Amino acid sequence: MDNTLLFAVISLSAIGVISAIILYFVAQKFRVIEDPRIDIVAELLPGANCGGCGLAGCRAFAEEVVRTEDLSKLNCPVSSSEAMKQIAAAMGLEAAEKDPLIAVVRCNGSRANAPQKVIYDSAGSCAFAHSLSSGESGCPNGCLGYGDCVVSCKFDAIYIDAVTGLPVVSDEHCVACGACVTACPRSIIELRSKGKKDRRIYVSCVNTEKGGPAKKNCSVACIGCGKCVKECPYEAITLVNNLAYIDYNKCRLCRKCEPVCPTGAILETNFPPRKEKPAEPASVADTAEA
Amino acid sequence: MKTFKLGGVHPEENKLSAGAAIEILPLPEKVFIPVSQSLGAPSKLIVEKGAVVKTGQLIAKGEAFISANVHSSVSGKVSRIEEVTDTSGYRRTAVVIDVEGDEWDEQIDCSKEVKAEITHSREEIVRKISEMGVVGLGGATFPSHVKLMVPEGKKAENLLINGVECEPYLTSDHRLMLERSREMLIGIQILMKGLDVKKAYIGIEKNKPDAIDHLEKLVAEYPGIEVVPLKVKYPQGGEKQLIKAITGREVPSGKLPIEVGCVVNNVGTALAVYEAVQKNKPLVERVVTVTGKSLEKPSNLLVRIGTPVSKLIEFAGGLPADTGKVINGGPMMGKALTSLEVPVVKGTSGLLIMPEKESRRMPVVNCIRCARCISVCPMGLEPVLLAQLSENQMFETAEKERILDCIECGSCHFTCPAGRPLLDYLRLGKNKVGIIIRNRGKK
Numbered sequence: 001m002d003n004t005l006l007f008a009v010i011s012l013s014a015i016g017v018i019s020a021i022i023l024y025f026v027a028q029k030f031r032v033i034e035d036p037r038i039d040i041v042a043e044l045l046p047g048a049n050c051g052g053c054g055l056a057g058c059r060a061f062a063e064e065v066v067r068t069e070d071l072s073k074l075n076c077p078v079s080s081s082e083a084m085k086q087i088a089a090a091m092g093l094e095a096a097e098k099d100p101l102i103a104v105v106r107c108n109g110s111r112a113n114a115p116q117k118v119i120y121d122s123a124g125s126c127a128f129a130h131s132l133s134s135g136e137s138g139c140p141n142g143c144l145g146y147g148d149c150v151v152s153c154k155f156d157a158i159y160i161d162a163v164t165g166l167p168v169v170s171d172e173h174c175v176a177c178g179a180c181v182t183a184c185p186r187s188i189i190e191l192r193s194k195g196k197k198d199r200r201i202y203v204s205c206v207n208t209e210k211g212g213p214a215k216k217n218c219s220v221a222c223i224g225c226g227k228c229v230k231e232c233p234y235e236a237i238t239l240v241n242n243l244a245y246i247d248y249n250k251c252r253l254c255r256k257c258e259p260v261c262p263t264g265a266i267l268e269t270n271f272p273p274r275k276e277k278p279a280e281p282a283s284v285a286d287t288a289e290a
Numbered sequence: 291m292k293t294f295k296l297g298g299v300h301p302e303e304n305k306l307s308a309g310a311a312i313e314i315l316p317l318p319e320k321v322f323i324p325v326s327q328s329l330g331a332p333s334k335l336i337v338e339k340g341a342v343v344k345t346g347q348l349i350a351k352g353e354a355f356i357s358a359n360v361h362s363s364v365s366g367k368v369s370r371i372e373e374v375t376d377t378s379g380y381r382r383t384a385v386v387i388d389v390e391g392d393e394w395d396e397q398i399d400c401s402k403e404v405k406a407e408i409t410h411s412r413e414e415i416v417r418k419i420s421e422m423g424v425v426g427l428g429g430a431t432f433p434s435h436v437k438l439m440v441p442e443g444k445k446a447e448n449l450l451i452n453g454v455e456c457e458p459y460l461t462s463d464h465r466l467m468l469e470r471s472r473e474m475l476i477g478i479q480i481l482m483k484g485l486d487v488k489k490a491y492i493g494i495e496k497n498k499p500d501a502i503d504h505l506e507k508l509v510a511e512y513p514g515i516e517v518v519p520l521k522v523k524y525p526q527g528g529e530k531q532l533i534k535a536i537t538g539r540e541v542p543s544g545k546l547p548i549e550v551g552c553v554v555n556n557v558g559t560a561l562a563v564y565e566a567v568q569k570n571k572p573l574v575e576r577v578v579t580v581t582g583k584s585l586e587k588p589s590n591l592l593v594r595i596g597t598p599v600s601k602l603i604e605f606a607g608g609l610p611a612d613t614g615k616v617i618n619g620g621p622m623m624g625k626a627l628t629s630l631e632v633p634v635v636k637g638t639s640g641l642l643i644m645p646e647k648e649s650r651r652m653p654v655v656n657c658i659r660c661a662r663c664i665s666v667c668p669m670g671l672e673p674v675l676l677a678q679l680s681e682n683q684m685f686e687t688a689e690k691e692r693i694l695d696c697i698e699c700g701s702c703h704f705t706c707p708a709g710r711p712l713l714d715y716l717r718l719g720k721n722k723v724g725i726i727i728r729n730r731g732k733k
């Protein structure tokens with residue numbers, strides 16, 4: 001047998017053994033102990049890393065859940081309440097009950113309602129268009145329609161309608177992560193309660209101008225007349241800066257405000273046609289007249 | 291011939307109104323004077339509805355350090371205080387005055403006589419400029435008195451007067467240098483005294499030979515002032531570019547010109563300073579170029595602040611049928627107006643009426659990595675990179691890449707063969723980075 005070969009085999013084996021011993025001790029010394037629960041929680045999360053919870057991603061959320069052991073302030077908007085309960089169960093905690101939310105576009109300034117007065121001829125970004133001018137319709141608060149919200153959505157839940165030029169949120173896909181809310185430079189999109197059977201009532205306008213100028217640019221603008229405020233039996237509507245706002249926590253979906261709005265700025269979604277059997281048993285008497 | 295070294299472009303000059311003498315625009319029936327017309331904090335309104343005002347009367351007071359007074363530009367009655375659309379396309383508070391006659395405030399010396407003797411002390415000069423609401427008339431509307439207050443530990447050595455007018459089409463500064471030269475030179479002397487400097491340079495591009503000759507003859511009588519002819523190159527009228535061209539000094543990134551001992555003022559500002567200090571006259575009127583290839587009569591008009599833009603266009607022959615855009619300012623940095631009822635403000639240097647076929651932008655195609663934008667950037671930035679960072683919302687990286695050094699001259703967009711809206715994204719990025727920095731300060 002060749003001595004050289006033997007020598008090589010022995011020396012390599014020796015190096016291997018010595019390295020293994022060193023690595024063993026180093027691994028002991030620098031071992032990172034990670035809470036196994038983080039993995040369990042992370043498994044239960046959707047893994048979209050959308051940042052809707054306010055943290056860097058799903059892993060960060062899981063770490064936070066394990067660290068604080070308090071679920072009252074932490075909420076993954078994307079997970080169903082079912083999944084949040086599972087997470088709570090895994091941690092041995094109580095999950096906070098949450099009202100499912102959805103992104104609502106509070107502008108109805110479609111091309112028909114708010115006709116184009118000037119042509120915008122610059123970069124197709126709402127943020128830039130907003131810094132440059134009041135927009136093609138002249139409304140300083142209305143939707144610009146260049147789709148910053150569409151770009152920001154990680155769930156394909158929002159698209160710009162080619163006819164109206166306004167964003168449309170898909171009830172099915174929207175997870176209320178709030179990315180579009182931050183992306184919109186005009187704060188048009190709001191997270192509102194999804195409502196029973198997806199029924200919602202909201203003021204579809206965020207224009208704070210006085211009635212005259214607002215109406216000049218858009219036929220369905222809120223003119224701040226306050227009729228809905230007087231009509232609401234639950235004090236759910238407030239009027240600030242010439243703009244009515246319906247508080248979805250107080251609103252009982254009685255549908256009384258919608259018919260009194262002179263401009264049609266209040267919108268209802270997914271309600272059965274009027275005259276038919278009213279939706280909410282609590283408000284049968286109220287809606288009967290309407 | 292002197293010029294700045296880095297970048298720059300040479301767009302078609304199109305100085306259509308260069309030969310048109312300054313005309314006085316007749317008073318409109320109504321003026322709309324926006325309360326805030328300068329950079330810095332908004333001014334505080336001090337008149338009420340129904341008040342009778344005289345020309346030159348103070349109507350809004352600038353209370354913060356960087357803010358300027360606003361005066362009534364006409365005499366008459368304040369009929370309304372309401373929101374009117376301004377050059378930004380947004381509605382801002384403005385004072386609406388119904389014009390009745392033209393009665394000037396008693397303090398103002400309305401005579402044509404040129405008053406050459408400077409009797410005021412340095413402090414008085416600064417106070418007067420501040421009181422009379424003088425702001426930089428080159429377009430940035432930075433309050434002029436602030437420029438005269440040199441910060442502790444710094445020393446102004448040179449006063450640079452910007453007569454470059456590098457924007458194509460605009461000619462208002464050119465006409466001022468020809469027609470109001472003596473008053474302007476006295477204004478420069480006042481500024482020199484206010485800053486305590488011995489040397490002033492008037493930078494003029496050589497495409498205005500008549501102005502160079504005229505001023506070179508006159509400056510002999512005014513010690514310390516020198517005319518510097520400059521090569522025609524855009525954006526030479528930029529503060530930092532002008533300093534580089536005339537003195538060879540470079541303003542460090544993020545610093546002001548005073549860092550290299552320079553203060554830059556526009557020729558229009560020099561004239562306004564003369565009127566403010568020698569004649570007690572507030573900034574109530576300015577020269578506006580109304581121009582455009584299909585316009586009947588491109589003109590230079592002396593206009594009261596607050597006059598609706600439509601009146602100026604009417605005077606210059608009316609809006610041509612093929613109008614595509616009406617631009618506030620020049621074609622490189624100006625912004626299209628959304629309405630013709632917008633009032634003229636202190637920063638309105640020109641109105642450019644562009645025919646439809648010239649006004650539309652090129653279709654945007656993909657970047658071909660030719661790096662022309664980088665070679666023309668006068669600030670040595672990489673516009674293509676900054677625009678991408680801004681488009682992808684990577685504002686923190688953009689800040690590290692010095693996006694705030696951008697002077698928004700538009701050379702990158704002008705030169706881009708792919709028609710990419712580089713300047714738009716740079717402006718967006720600058721805005722956002724500015725907000726990030728301000729929020730950082732709050733924490």
